[in-house]
Amino acid sequence: MTSWFHFLTKDLPEGLGTVINVVLSIIVILLIAKVVIWIGQKLIRKFFVHRSKGPFRMEERKYQTLLSVTLNIWRVAVYFLAVASILDVLGLTVTTQSLLATAGIGGIAVGIGAQSVFKDLLAGIFLIFEDQIAIGDWVELDGAVGTVDHIGLRTTRIKGFRGELNIIPNGSITRVINYSRDNILAVVDLVVSNEANINAALSLMKEGSEKYAQHNELLVEKPEVIGVTDISPAGTTLRVICKVLPLKHWVVERELRREIKNLFAQHGVPLAESAMVIPMQKG
Template identity: 45%
Template sequence: MSGGNVIQNWLKTIRLFFQTGSYLIVGGKILKILIIAFVSKVIIQVGRNLIKRMFDKQISIIPHARIDERKNNTLKSLVQSIMTYVVYFIAILIILGELGVQTTSILATAGIGGLAIGFGAQNLVKDIITGFFILFEDQYAVGDFVTIGDISGTVMEIGLRVTKIRGFKGDINIIPNGQITRVTNFSRSNSLAIIDMNISYDTDVSEAVKIMEDTANKYAEGNQDIVEKPQVLGITEFGDSKITIRAIVRTLPLKHWGVERELRKLMKEAFNKNGIAMPLPVTVVIHNNKS
């Protein structure tokens, strides 16, 4: 009996909803909200494209200035981020107005700062302030290779709230600016290639050093990635079954990995050509036979 009454009440409510034309009012509000959301997305997309064109045109004036290009890309990312947040904020205010919320009185009485705190946005404020300091101090820019915490990669975007870093495997890491406390930037100064080669204890060390020097110097000739003459420092370690000889080469930023790989290959080939074999682990077993 009670179940039947509930159903009848629901049917009555639905009938009144359509008879009084309330569905037109509700449907109109939903349609307006959808239009506002759609228009906001369009404005953001068009705005981001216009900002990109403006900054790309600016950098085309000095196409060979890498530092200017990095800063240009960073500012472009920041302006796009600001524009996106502003459009979303305005759209939310308009939608709240359509729902009957008195946004003007809220802003007048609480203020934007109080509204942010009321929504628990302390972390957001921290992210934005840290983001401005990152840009003001020029800690890193778009295109730089950095390590932040345990994440290493190329800076793809610096926004008001987050920094986006692309890792070696193409993964995109999104880091809130407020969580960035330590940054290592590998793109601001020349890099150092370190090449360690191992030889056995019965190998002539002087001969091995000479081969490494000749190989490194020959490789450095005409190589634009190398900025200083290679150096063979000498013995850096006596291992259980090996002697380690180290060479270093100063390169342009981020070019040291390729130089290290190529020199290891060339030095190994030179060792093979001169009869110097790479040492193998040796285990000594002492058998005490008391009988």
């Protein structure tokens, strides 16, 4: 067992002196770890700020992601060394060294029954370095939909539309849908009455969508009227689509739907009315 404070405890009883020495050594190790983490994080942030202003600057989302991941790696590495030092203070030097020499960090994780943690770490590395998602992206991860709030080596945090926070272990992520990387399709469906003049309704839908598209910077391509997509007793479904900038499809769908609805109302094109049928009981 390492005796860092033997000079302070040499006059005390052996058992008490040993305990005090161990406690003081652990406290010093933890304090040093905190200081090293703080200094390292300051230097890492300074490095990334310098890179963000250089000629090879990266996107803001990717910058935030890499910064977050690097800070996490630094923190985990320092804490691992701190734990190894504490084991040394406790007299477990041989055990720690043999584990590191024969199995490595991954072997330690498996040896202490933390296979799932190692799986999360490995999945997090691939998630980050394959650039599947970045902080600020709107994504869907295994049913959780929202904005990427944090990407760690073990878990990823997704903030939903209402502010709910989903914390997902990286090892459980089997499907990633990223809505922020490319242009997206806005789809507007309007259900008109089966008695309506379909040709007139389609003509008005085209007129309204073209009018909306004028001087609209959210649209990447001109709207296209698809036509009739469904016929049912409830009504006839008409559809118009257009390609828009990433994450702007909600805005375009709302505004385009309102524009076409107003035209239908002005020209007397009736929308379908939902009807609830209540079955009559005999007797």
